[in-house]
Amino acid sequence: xxxxxxxxxxxxxxxxxxxxxxxxxxxxxxxxxxxxxxxxxxxxxxxxxxxxxxxxxxxxxxxxxxxxxxxxxxxxxxxxxxxxxxxxxxxxxxxxxxxxxxxxxxxxxxxxxxxx
Amino acid sequence: xxxxxxxxxxxxxxxxxxxxxxxxxxxxxxxxxxxxxxxxxxxxxxxxxxxxxxxxxxxxxxxxxxxxxxxxxxxxxxxxxxxxxxxxxxxxxxxxxxxxxxxxxxxxxxxxxxxx
Numbered sequence: 001x002x003x004x005x006x007x008x009x010x011x012x013x014x015x016x017x018x019x020x021x022x023x024x025x026x027x028x029x030x031x032x033x034x035x036x037x038x039x040x041x042x043x044x045x046x047x048x049x050x051x052x053x054x055x056x057x058x059x060x061x062x063x064x065x066x067x068x069x070x071x072x073x074x075x076x077x078x079x080x081x082x083x084x085x086x087x088x089x090x091x092x093x094x095x096x097x098x099x100x101x102x103x104x105x106x107x108x109x110x111x112x113x114x115x116x
Numbered sequence: 117x118x119x120x121x122x123x124x125x126x127x128x129x130x131x132x133x134x135x136x137x138x139x140x141x142x143x144x145x146x147x148x149x150x151x152x153x154x155x156x157x158x159x160x161x162x163x164x165x166x167x168x169x170x171x172x173x174x175x176x177x178x179x180x181x182x183x184x185x186x187x188x189x190x191x192x193x194x195x196x197x198x199x200x201x202x203x204x205x206x207x208x209x210x211x212x213x214x215x216x217x218x219x220x221x222x223x224x225x226x227x228x229x230x231x232x
Contacts, residue, residue, distance in 0.1 A: 043206070106162070
């Protein structure tokens, strides 16, 4: 498909379990972003990649959260020892390489995580 | 640090009337400003952006936004609202950088309700 693809669309897990969320960006987009959106809130920045490297991971809330993008395309957000407070919609976005960072972000439909 | 404020949680408008959704920002230097729309259970969709140039920016679905540097505002407007415009609207800001990327910081969102 032409858009950003995120899987799974819904994930229900138990407290303490490990979760992986996958993002397949638009082909050719070098920048990839992860956001978290809680009910009634705006998207909260977690991390972004330029190519394979994390250019800014200042939004990751703690060391239970980790993200990788080993080949500069697909990315996986990993959450260890999940807590109920991790329940949210996790959004992925990608952006083409543009001068000065003026390009808009293209978002996927998100992965809804529920931690019981 | 960058920040965005959307002072209204909800805006109610009658169909056919003009609408305004307010946004103010704080950023060092000249900002890059964006508006996104989110329909229920969907990802965020880009509406328009201001990078430089004309202060009045036109975007998708008949929306426009006016950049006002002295008031640090970027209000979203539409001359005649449609019921189908009912959705959640997010303003976002990015500080200008030259390394071709950079996170967007989002506001809390404003729910627009257009009644027939």
